[in-house]
Amino acid sequence: MADADLVELAKRRGFFFGSNGAYGGTAGFYTFGPQGAALKRNVEDAWRDRFTLQEGNREIEAPTVMPEAVFEASGHLDTFDDMLVECAECGSSHRADHLVEAVTDIEDAEALPGEEVEELIADNDIACPTCGAELAGLDVEDFNLMFATDIGPGDGQPGYLRPETAQGIFVEFPRLKEYARGNLPFGITQIGPAYRNEISPRGGLLRLREFTQAELEQFIDPEADEPPLDRVRDVDVRLYPATEQQAEDGDYLDTTIGEAVEEGVIGSPWVGYYLGVAQEWYERIGVDTNRFRFRQHLAGERAHYAADCWDAESEVDGDWIEIAGFAYRGDYDLSKHDAYGDDSFTVFKRYDEPKTVERATVDPDMSVLGPEFGGDAAAVAEALETLAGRDPDAFEGDTVTVEVDGSGGDDAREVAVDAEVANFSVETVTENGEHITPHVVEPSFGVGRTVQTLLAHAYETDEVDGEERTYLSLAPEVAPRDAAVFPLVTNDDRLVALADRVAADLRAAGLAVAHDDSGSIGRRYRRQDEVGTPFCVTVDRDGIEGDGPETVTVRERDSAAQIRVPVDDLAEELAGLRAGGSFDDLLDRYETVETDVETE
Secondary structure: OOHHHHHHHHHHOOOEEEOOHHHOOOOOOEEEOHHHHHHHHHHHHHHHHHHHHOOOOEEOOOOOEEEHHHHHHHOHHHHOEEEEEEOOOOOOEEEHHHHHHHHOOOOOHHHOOHHHHHHHHHHOOOEOOOOOOEOOOOOOEEEEOOOEEEEOOOOOEEEEEOOOOHHHHHHOHHHHHHHOOOOOOEEEEEEEEEEOOOOOOEOOOOEOOEEEEEEEEEEEOOOOOOOOHHHOOOOEEEEEOHHHHHOOOOOOEEEEHHHHHHOOOOOOHHHHHHHHHHHHHHHHHOOOHHHEEEEEOOOOOOOOOOOEEEEEEEEEOOEEEEEEEEEEEEOHHHHHHHHHOOOOOOEEEEEEEEEEEEEEEEOOOHHHHHHHHHHHHHHHHHHHHHHHHHOHHHHOOOEEEEEEOOOOOOOOEEEEEEHHHHOEEEEEEEEEEEEEOOEEEEEEEEHHHHHHHHHHHHEEEEEEOOEEEEEEOOOOOOOOOOEEEEEOOOOOHHHHHHHHHHHHHHHHOOOOEEEOOOOOHHHHHHHHHHHOOOEEEEEOHHHOOOOOOOEEEEEEOOOOOEEEEEHHHHHHHHHHHHOOOOHHHHHHHOEEOOOOHHHO
């Protein structure tokens, strides 16, 4: 399957298409049509079931616009950049690292310094994809990807559209820990839009300026909390460790989660646990495991705060694309917000038994520090308190030296304080616990990229009754529709009436059902095959004539096999198939139907 075939089908059958076409289109924005919106919603529901409900986590919905201070604390203002090169001839902007990757064997040019990317552009005679002009000698610059806005009228508070959903969880941690009664571990999930002002959007749903993320932030005590690894210990995975990526003859490592964690291939048991959960979930929703892998981040691409990072990657049209990331983020996020914010981002960890400890304290005499240090007096007092906790021996002399930042923004300087003014002492206290900053484990999923992966992996062609057909072999759980209902012919009022009633009953049972009476039955099957409808229900005369209960035929999409099912049993059987039941079981229990309606 070529990517163009999938894009054509997606547009023709209402999965997704470029937005604002009436106004020339807007790069990086896609509209999900009726089929795509339903598929996307089903993927989100399946993710919510596995990562929120089954894990016992809680879901929130935070605003998509946040004040500038949030992103100053998180580091996005300084580091959330991509490499930009702008053509001097036509003015087109391009991702410099993508241009390098397209013409070299380098798979991760994003991890290289900008100067090295400039050299690669020159050495490989890379030209502007838009006009063909040479790009050698042009600067590669950092371009911040966040969309800026103002909160309020006029010169209102500066803000940004969130580039990820995670910050909405981190910022609200002081409140969320109360809902968890301060008990670790606990997890918070969120599904929603994020925004990145991509330099060169490309690849359909793969690189957008507005996209949907599904993220879990798992808050843990790093010294006490262990994941339930036994649940996924025997899950088979295909790993692509950093060591194999860097070796000349590097290859995949086919192993189990348990073995990979025990051998240290996966450094964090928590990351290993969620790789196992994700592997099972991707199989459940229909990702082709032969076109799927977990790739470990190389040192140059791993965030500085992350101890271990892996990406879930799928193969689409010959390229490997990231569809999820799994990172052990340590205490970076909560520590940063604790330092910048006005609330506490720690939790109180109660000891099993009270502990008697010696604690070094100071009680600086501000009546002396004030006149001596003026506006820096408070900073001196704080520095003395910090030093007492870190190095009590520093107070044994006649004076104590500390380093403070000047109140007027001056450079840091050392000041000497009389030890008697510091009022240093060591107290014996009984402690019932301590405040700790939780560590964070983050599985982050791209919903749109998952949708495109499912469509690419489900795209099939075969031959039925001598005719070639195209169909989407989507898992029933995520398919846009659960079933389609047809009257075999439309000139028999009895068939039309029963088809209407069957469709209404299935909808009342919570199933997404299409009703189609246009064209031949064969054409109707083809239309449903192309949108991935797993089961077609046909009302024919054989099902309403005779003394027995009314029946209909149920056709399974992939095999085109048909069985006859009583109308009264239909909703229950289809619901069971949607929940993961096997059509083969129905073949054993119901009468099979041999028919030539495929070509009628």
